[in-house]
Amino acid sequence: MAASTLTEVARLAGVSPATASRVLNGSARKPGQDIAERVRQAADSLGYIPNAQAQGLAKSSSGLIGLIVHDIADPYFAAIARGVQEAAREQRKMVLLATTGGAPAEEKEAVAAFAARRADSIVIAGSRSSREEDQEDNAELAAELDRYCRNGGRVAVVGHPVVGATAPEGYHVLAVPNQELAGALASELAAGWDGDFVIIAGPEGLLTSDDRVQGFQDGLAGAGRAPAGILRTQFNRAGGYEAGLKLAAHIKGEGDGTRETGRKLCIFAVNDVMAIGAAAALRAEGLRIPRDATIAGFDDIETLRDFRPALSTVRLPLEEIGRLATRATAPAAEGHDSDGGLPQPITGEVTLRRSTEAA
Amino acid sequence: MAASTLTEVARLAGVSPATASRVLNGSARKPGQDIAERVRQAADSLGYIPNAQAQGLAKSSSGLIGLIVHDIADPYFAAIARGVQEAAREQRKMVLLATTGGAPAEEKEAVAAFAARRADSIVIAGSRSSREEDQEDNAELAAELDRYCRNGGRVAVVGHPVVGATAPEGYHVLAVPNQELAGALASELAAGWDGDFVIIAGPEGLLTSDDRVQGFQDGLAGAGRAPAGILRTQFNRAGGYEAGLKLAAHIKGEGDGTRETGRKLCIFAVNDVMAIGAAAALRAEGLRIPRDATIAGFDDIETLRDFRPALSTVRLPLEEIGRLATRATAPAAEGHDSDGGLPQPITGEVTLRRSTEAA
């Protein structure tokens, strides 16, 4: 037994499909009371559920919002996803999820898939890459996005614009002040620490990571401090752990034979998850935080707030970011300003906690 | 400029739409080499993207998998979602996300929305409720699911079957041995602790919580121990924290004037997030784990593994659960056994760590 159709409902109610459509699925023209009632009864006596595909085809709009993340299980993206979901609900739309692991090629495919489904808008939450080897894929991604926009789609990307995307109508970038905040973190840290700094960064070319590194170095420079050493690794817990191991060796003075004794370090991991990984490694090596090393992260992931020692970090309104990005793609939101179009201002907050309290 | 259509491609290639369709979107009949090539060239010179809505309408199948969770930012659901996402990719489908906060009424709406979009299958990850006030909504949910299945939809629910859902074709339940595992945890805990036990549970009627509570009590009984006291609260970190506060008072002997001195406790929180909340509360009250109280959770949430003291818990293969549930809805997976249909066996593992090492 197939689902019942509008036509069946119409027949049962003794009206034309046109009329049935008008009463059941909001139209400008409102049929008379009596008729409306008859149709409505027929509809739910049949358990009628409109076929969204057909509706979409006819109206050419689907009520879908595409969301692109690296990994939905990463708490950073999960938090953003929650915001997106909320905003989607406000707009009475559903969200289509795509996880890409951050590969521009996969992101391009996701955009194409969203376009195929005629998603009304697309939110790209993943961080951009400017690496040499991603150049080509990025260009294709940009082209795909352009095409999508030109066909009336709206897209919002959080963080950086997609490399090479020329911005036609409906292309929004939600800037996240990674650099400024990292700078602010650095200066606050510098105020309470006069030893060396070291940064655990993601792979070069990962824009989010690069920004935070750059901002941190700037902040250090502003405080009259020497630039921090940089350890590049994966942008996840495993990377943080690995880097932590190396740093532990360094701190314990095993790093190179030249030093007799290790040196304390203030570590800045470009995101919380990496910071936690690094902290775990240090602990595994018998070092204590903040006694032997202090450490700070970035994002203020909710699930990690109970971590001990409490992690210094930069609070980012992740959920809000998801919400704003999604709202930016809502047709109504266009009202602001067609030109200029000042982007919503995202702000974060340096949050110093126990992990960076020098003993 | 609207997206180009199959007809346009066909015209450019000088063939009929039928032929173009056959070469571009996998069909049984394969047109000749030369023609195929011409069509393909025309297609990407036009940047043709098939309209999935139209395809869906024509084939009546959408390539969509609906996923229902309580909250995508909850690491438990995020982990499952990752598994679902993976399996979806295997099946070359996309996942539609719906978050419901656990309310049966919302879940019903989500199912209806998925049905409207003609989702090929639905995975329900949220825990079921058997509360009095949800009775009615549950019935409606069940009705909605039934209808969906009868129209050829396939659904998988993890944990418990939806209350009152009669199982027609295509209704799968992925059983999670919450009770057994909680029992196993209890007996292992009982082996190393001879004091009192207390359970921090979710609201009554939350089946997942109830199962774990029941299992734990059974395990205790099996070990010849008195049943644990039960503290009901919200099924999240806040609830855990609140309960933790109460327990702290109890342990410190402030609970009631009758006791001179507090008593140590072995706490079982029905999920990791609650356990972390409780632990945070105890610490805030100046108590130490495992010195003043030991504590165990359930789920073995990945992000929480670096928590100190390391949390004893029961490892659940969350990602695998998502994967299996999704695969269970794949048409091919029906092959197993139409009758009986032995459900995939999910297994967990009691994982004792530092948080329950009695001093």
Add this chain to the structure above:
DNA sequence: AGAAAGCGGGAATGCGCTTTCCCAGACAGG
């Protein structure tokens, strides 16, 4: 060599719904 079978391609129909366009009747004004 003639007929039957096979094969590659096109015309046409329909999936379920929205939306324009049209039409009959109601009503008001001249």
Add this chain to the structure above:
DNA sequence: CCTGTCTGGGAAAGCGCATTCCCGCTTTCT
């Protein structure tokens, strides 16, 4: 009383694609 303007309902034309027929052609078997 006739004409002009509304108003509410129906007929029909797509939306973009898959698919069933159907047709003319080349093969293969007797």
